[in-house]
Amino acid sequence: MSLGLSRLDLGSAALDLIYPPHCQGCGAFHEDTDAAIDGKPKARSWLCHHCQTELWPCEDPCCQRCGEPFLPTSTPDFSCQTCAGRHFAFDYAVAPYQSRGVMRELIHRFKYQRQLYLRPLLGKLLAEIVQRRRLQEDLQPGWLAIPVPLHPRRFREREFNQALELCRELKRRCGATILDALRRTRYTSSQTRFRRSQRMANLRGAFVTRRRLGKRLPGKTVALVDDVFTTGSTANECAQVLRHAGAKKVVVITLARG
């Protein structure tokens, strides 16, 4: 297992140094325009122009709690309908992109088809969110990135945890410290089929802190990291456990907003 992963890691690290000749979204050959700044490939130039237009950023105004993008007519300090009357254990959730179009497909290939070479691209796109002012203010140097854990059985099936892989990118690009402080104690079937209330019931008590690592949480602002934020049920359960262990503030960072 560890051997397999380190090989995958090496592969993705090497790929990051080489400008990919094909668009990582559709596979088309890159035209050589607009490809690099100072010889370094730009994040989005890993995608062709067409695929770039198929990325849907979560631009303000967004819901200040869950990050749901609003219609342009909404006011920026407003909570969305989903959040109204709901208490989340995390402070707020942010994502750079919506889970649609190319982003949805990239995440699917990364997660379910084990295309780990997409990690650097997804890492670059995820790192964009850390530049936002709110996170710049909340995340101090050496900030803790905590991956949403997989159940050990799921980990054996998938052979990697996509959330931990994204944390590795945040460490490399944004100076995060990875704290794999949570453990998933219950194997749950795929959440996507369930309604919100069912998801919440299904997840209750499914996470605990790892005893030793949990001791590093009191008084800290932490970022909980996952690939997609959908109803917020998973993030909420994890945040509850982190708060219980003493975390002062929990922000949720995901690549995409479902």
Ligand SMILES: [Zn+2]
């Ligand atoms: Zn493309």
Ligand SMILES: [Zn+2]
């Ligand atoms: Zn909301």
